[in-house]
Amino acid sequence: MNEYAIDAVGLRCAYGSFEAVRGIDLQVRPGELYALLGTNGAGKTTAVETLEGHRRASGGTVRVLGLDPVADRGRLRSRIGVMLQDSGFAGDLTVAETLQLWGKITTARRGRLDVLELLDLGHRSDVAVKQLSGGERRRLDLALAVLNRPEVLFLDEPTTGLDPESRKRTWEVVRGLLVEGTTVLLTTHYLEEAETLANRLSIMDRGRISVHGTLDEVLATHPARIAFDLPHGIAVTELPVLPGMSNFTNNAGRIELNSSRLQHDLSALLAWADQRGADLGRLRAHHASLEDVFHQVAERMGEAA
Numbered sequence: 001m002n003e004y005a006i007d008a009v010g011l012r013c014a015y016g017s018f019e020a021v022r023g024i025d026l027q028v029r030p031g032e033l034y035a036l037l038g039t040n041g042a043g044k045t046t047a048v049e050t051l052e053g054h055r056r057a058s059g060g061t062v063r064v065l066g067l068d069p070v071a072d073r074g075r076l077r078s079r080i081g082v083m084l085q086d087s088g089f090a091g092d093l094t095v096a097e098t099l100q101l102w103g104k105i106t107t108a109r110r111g112r113l114d115v116l117e118l119l120d121l122g123h124r125s126d127v128a129v130k131q132l133s134g135g136e137r138r139r140l141d142l143a144l145a146v147l148n149r150p151e152v153l154f155l156d157e158p159t160t161g162l163d164p165e166s167r168k169r170t171w172e173v174v175r176g177l178l179v180e181g182t183t184v185l186l187t188t189h190y191l192e193e194a195e196t197l198a199n200r201l202s203i204m205d206r207g208r209i210s211v212h213g214t215l216d217e218v219l220a221t222h223p224a225r226i227a228f229d230l231p232h233g234i235a236v237t238e239l240p241v242l243p244g245m246s247n248f249t250n251n252a253g254r255i256e257l258n259s260s261r262l263q264h265d266l267s268a269l270l271a272w273a274d275q276r277g278a279d280l281g282r283l284r285a286h287h288a289s290l291e292d293v294f295h296q297v298a299e300r301m302g303e304a305a
């Protein structure tokens with residue numbers, strides 16, 4: 001028995017001679033939410049569509065629930081749920097009719113009756129799909145994906161275009177699914193979404209995974225930042241040398257630096273300022289955020305290219 005619900009090793013995907021995914025490992029444990037982040041065109045959708053069985057890998061191995069997503073597609077279909085960026089359903093069908101149709105297509109044996117209430121669409125069941133707002137359509141897409149209680153759920157940018165309230169509502173639904181034991185692979189451009197929901201995550205750029213791990217592991221690999229205004233009457237050369245300091249910049253009197261020992265360096269800086277009676281204007285000190293890591297990955301890959 002495979003220990004991972006999703007297990008891709010050395011995955012490669014090509015469009016003709018263009019390789020969009022260049023040998024990634026992606027292993028998702030049962031019941032966890034794994035977020036796949038990355039720049040535009042990084043290869044996330046291509047990788048996810050391959051895991052869903054919509055396209056063949058050009059290299060590497062892929063297993064979902066221990067099965068080959070292409071060869072065993074029939075056996076997998078009732079066990080996985082896919083929320084596409086647009087389900088493309090007929091606009092003239094009502095919400096209820098769309099669900100019935102989808103239930104038949106997916107042979108939803110374990111079909112959940114609460115799905116409309118779950119997604120706050122109960123009051124819209126007799127409304128034609130084309131009359132739904134963008135946010136409601138997104139919620140219908142999610143309702144269709146979870147209708148047959150999938151063991152593995154693929155969510156491709158599930159909250160794009162949703163207002164903050166609807167986004168939070170979707171997060172609550174996803175959390176509920178995780179509590180029920182569903183495994184979720186999420187792609188998103190909302191870093192806060194990954195910070196809020198993901199057990200583990202990776203950041204992709206140009207077909208490769210550059211960073212992966214739990215949020216804490218990912219953040220720990222990147223230094224914290226300290227910034228302040230150079231105090232009046234003090235030269236840059238008079239500033240203390242901080243042991244964890246790197247990437248020191250002075251931009252017209254705004255000092256910024258990385259620190260691998262935030263607490264220690266900050267204490268030393270404050271003690272020095274106290275002793276000198278210096279005012280560190282607009283002082284900011286913070287651990288790396290996912291956004292910092294994301295930008296660094298994108299910059300690094302840009303330089304390498």
Ligand SMILES: Nc1ncnc2c1ncn2[C@@H]1O[C@H](COP(=O)(O)OP(=O)(O)OP(=O)(O)O)[C@@H](O)[C@H]1O
Pocket residue numbers: 015018020038039040041042043044045046047
């Ligand atoms: N059908 C296709 N034929 C040729 N190239 C494609 C095709 N679909 C995607 N690509 C290319 O493959 C690369 C990866 O695209 P993909 O859609 O997987 O990226 P993504 O990370 O999902 O991007 P985004 O965040 O913008 O949705 C891009 O360079 C894209 O132009």
